[in-house]
Amino acid sequence: MTYKNKHFYIENISVEKLSKKFGTPAYIYSYGNLKNNIENFKRYFKTFEPIICFSVKSNSNLKLLSIIGRFGLGADVVSKGELLKALKAKIKPEKIVFSGVGKTVEELRFAINKKIFLINAESENEIIEIEKIAKKNNKKINIGIRLNPDTDAKTLKEISTGKEENKFGLTKKKFLYLIKKYKNSNFINITCLSVHIGSQITNHIPYKRMLDVINKTINEAKYKFSYIDLGGGMGIQYKKNSNKLNYKKYSSLIKSFLKKNDVKIIFEPGRSIIGNVGYLLSKIIYIKQTKKRNFIILDSAMNDMMRPALYKAEHMILPSRLSKAKIKKKHEFVGPICETTDKFLSTIKYQKLNQNDVVIICDVGAYGMVLSSNYNLRAKPPEILVNKNLSKIITKRQKLTSII
Numbered sequence: 001m002t003y004k005n006k007h008f009y010i011e012n013i014s015v016e017k018l019s020k021k022f023g024t025p026a027y028i029y030s031y032g033n034l035k036n037n038i039e040n041f042k043r044y045f046k047t048f049e050p051i052i053c054f055s056v057k058s059n060s061n062l063k064l065l066s067i068i069g070r071f072g073l074g075a076d077v078v079s080k081g082e083l084l085k086a087l088k089a090k091i092k093p094e095k096i097v098f099s100g101v102g103k104t105v106e107e108l109r110f111a112i113n114k115k116i117f118l119i120n121a122e123s124e125n126e127i128i129e130i131e132k133i134a135k136k137n138n139k140k141i142n143i144g145i146r147l148n149p150d151t152d153a154k155t156l157k158e159i160s161t162g163k164e165e166n167k168f169g170l171t172k173k174k175f176l177y178l179i180k181k182y183k184n185s186n187f188i189n190i191t192c193l194s195v196h197i198g199s200q201i202t203n204h205i206p207y208k209r210m211l212d213v214i215n216k217t218i219n220e221a222k223y224k225f226s227y228i229d230l231g232g233g234m235g236i237q238y239k240k241n242s243n244k245l246n247y248k249k250y251s252s253l254i255k256s257f258l259k260k261n262d263v264k265i266i267f268e269p270g271r272s273i274i275g276n277v278g279y280l281l282s283k284i285i286y287i288k289q290t291k292k293r294n295f296i297i298l299d300s301a302m303n304d305m306m307r308p309a310l311y312k313a314e315h316m317i318l319p320s321r322l323s324k325a326k327i328k329k330k331h332e333f334v335g336p337i338c339e340t341t342d343k344f345l346s347t348i349k350y351q352k353l354n355q356n357d358v359v360i361i362c363d364v365g366a367y368g369m370v371l372s373s374n375y376n377l378r379a380k381p382p383e384i385l386v387n388k389n390l391s392k393i394i395t396k397r398q399k400l401t402s403i404i
């Protein structure tokens, strides 16, 4: 945390100054955090130099994507819209992976036309459609097939994707059948086995199980893959002292996997690159005191940042200015939207707050702005990038007139 003289700073600018300049609610991103995250991520895995494709669904801001691209990362996209955005951010097609269970034929055609690096197919029907397009264009198309390793990611059930009951990927049996069916195809070239077992994973054991399943599957397939796409899912610390993924362990698990398998690793990180880069500044509209609790009613709501309402995610909320006065009473930080789930956080005590104070909802860089909506006909907040002493609007605040 960066308090200087009791005032919260994002890089070299105080939150009070930022909120005055840009208004609230507002998403603020730190360039320094983004740069650090990318450099750290590369460093953790540097012995095998993976191909890193940023998961665009976690944050699709054009300016941020172009910065991420300039740091050498590719993109993992899940729709034509995200593909277009990645290309607009000057990320090269040969660095773009297309994932998702329900790519339409139109999306597949578009991706193939753009000659992207890899399409990760998730069903036999999808491969059949890709084959049709390939035949029509008389070319051979590189694909990955997503395996569902039936591995419990030990994360929130809403963000688990690698269990048999989840819609994602294919069972080992089906996977092996498809390898057999397509290994001598003139139009499909299976280059990759892909997985993604879930998000916000803070323990390396699920990754170990996942690697074991992949290893077994490769052995049974008796097939030479060029790439293994391990997906993303690396968790971040939303709370002080909460579990943290041990990258050293994950990296060494992969290193021993690579001793047995001569392949190139692909990663698709989202949250671990962009999560702690973003802050949502909010102003207190009212404080409503009841017998048991104080409702801190903010000017930001579930339409601005949906994670708490969507899957009970908890984000730290910090005051922009520290004070010694503490109130030992339940505090509920809520938004103005007419839904009971429009609530950010409950705490058992908090420092004394006042109407018009600014607070900071932390770690909202991933799955923050991308999930925002106009519910209750509220305009979306702006996005601002801060780099040392400089601050710049990278997405303007939506105008009410544009949505009415």
Ligand SMILES: *Cc1c(COP(=O)(O)O)cnc(C)c1O
Binding pocket: 055, 057, 058, 076, 099, 100, 196, 198, 199, 200, 231, 232, 233, 234, 268, 269, 270, 271, 272, 366
């Ligand atoms: C969401 C997703 C990711 C990114 O997940 P994070 O938890 O943000 O790292 C990567 N790959 C696929 C296929 C995804 O659906």
